[in-house]
Amino acid sequence: MSENIKIAILGFGNVGRAFARLLTEKQEEIYSKFNVKVDVVAVSTRSKGCLVNEEGIDLTGALNDLEKYNYFDESRSDYKDISSMKIAENVDYDILFELTPLQIFSGQPAIDHIKAALNRKKHAVSANKGPIAWAFKSLRDLADENNVLFYYETTVMDGTPVFNLVDETLKFCKVTEVKGILNSTTNFVLEEIAKGKSYDEVIQEGKKRGFVEEDPSMDIEGWDAAAKTAALLNVLMEADITPYDVDRKGIEDINYEKIKEAEARGNVIKLVCYGGIGAGKITARVRPEEVSKNSLLASITGTTSIVSITTDLMGTVSIVEHEPEIEQTAYGVFSDLVRVLSNNPLTN
């Protein structure tokens, strides 16, 4: 690595921009801790243009452009007509940041972007859960072969340390079980239906408030939760599974009556993610479950999420993320950058 660390950012939506702002704010602190300056040498978007400048893009200017015009001005000297894949393959960077939108049934083209970086012996950070849910083992192996780092903290629970928690603070522990509430759309929908609102009404309101995607089926049918469950199991238990291997049931059959019946039993219904390993066999499932209304899981409401991690040496530890905003995801990406800078021998 040179004294300036060069990073390429693929995908520059809300997360990418919030990360860029945080990076700009923390530039001095990074320099004082690691004695390096971090230059963004490439930024790609799908429809707003791309920027490439191996001397370092003026990030503040780029962010202002997007705010003012909603695209990069083609007259900028660093404007370039180039694809994300070409950036991954050809631009001179030290760390690739894969922040493109999720393709939930393939993990592509994010997987190929990351492979391109690792094959070039460049470090990679993914905020895209597709690669972790669909191809973790091959990416992990490729990173190891090339002796580079590959981090992905934000892929489950945004910036809340989950993978870092296990790697950095639960050393020597073997993870035997994970359990959690990881999809906030379904959590929101179940709570609103419990108030007596119709399914359609809830979806409309959720879209307005930004909790529900334009096409809510990936959440409602449990695919997003299944992808996160696969990611957790792949990383924490070397499960080598895909979302298709997760025994998945969404909340589409849960209605007001079922919620009230559960309530009469002192329970609430939550979409629970579970993964376990026993006798060498992996169990992975996502399904609506009744949990006691006084339980920890029942207390996880709205956009708050939780994962409980059981290990051989430390019993069960749970970590909760409270009502995250985009800044928390940006921090997660930033924390992966900091982890690369901390663990790369050349910056120490």
Place this chain on the structure above:
Amino acid sequence: MSENIKIAILGFGNVGRAFARLLTEKQEEIYSKFNVKVDVVAVSTRSKGCLVNEEGIDLTGALNDLEKYNYFDESRSDYKDISSMKIAENVDYDILFELTPLQIFSGQPAIDHIKAALNRKKHAVSANKGPIAWAFKSLRDLADENNVLFYYETTVMDGTPVFNLVDETLKFCKVTEVKGILNSTTNFVLEEIAKGKSYDEVIQEGKKRGFVEEDPSMDIEGWDAAAKTAALLNVLMEADITPYDVDRKGIEDINYEKIKEAEARGNVIKLVCYGGIGAGKITARVRPEEVSKNSLLASITGTTSIVSITTDLMGTVSIVEHEPEIEQTAYGVFSDLVRVLSNNPLTN
């Protein structure tokens, strides 16, 4: 450091023995990761004798002795009539483990044991919260001056990563607030009183079940919670306070009627620890508070505990320890050992 890491263990009660068992089990894994063998060169107890052997004590034999006779056999060749302080000052070790019983109003003699180690440029690990609650800043400074490591993960929430969580996974974040339920005795007593049992009945039952100390006043009056609050603030916010600086109210005035009144308002009463920093001013308090019966805090029952940590960059993250046993505390001590081995340049 030599290729063999020598450790001295002051205090060999339940935690010390569980740590010794874990160390014995993990010896090979430590060797394969760090290429060092960990030798216990001294073990002290207050009333069961001490062992010193600079070639390494036979731990399994020592544990068996205690199980069989409840003291170390004076005819052992490594038996020595020596005080914990003399061990700290004179035995040749690399890391001191301070596991002696807590003296809640002074932190002594644990503080002096640790100072003796740090002054000799030896690393120190404390499972004793006294030093962290009463003298953290001076110990931290002394460790820094002598360029040695000082860890204390178990002093709040046993082996659950709290200090490690902030240090290792929330880098660049500034802690602005902590809040938690950290004393399981009061948590248990409040729940039992809510069932209509008398205070005396609950205390007797708690003693039988091992949740309540012989003298329960340190818990009931909030001193244990205040010590943990001081420890959290000293480490995470550089507060430099003592338990006397914590605005403290115990649960001695909480009775069945008050709990039922709270219940009528949809609330439960919990002994809540709080610390915050605003405009340069530290607030630290422990007091019984009403929390909504559906809240995360309300779901923390029995010996389970929680701390919520708010930072500038990552919002609020909570970590929960579920019904810990002595093995979790032993893991916390072990994780501090692993942290010394990981961070000491000579073992890398």
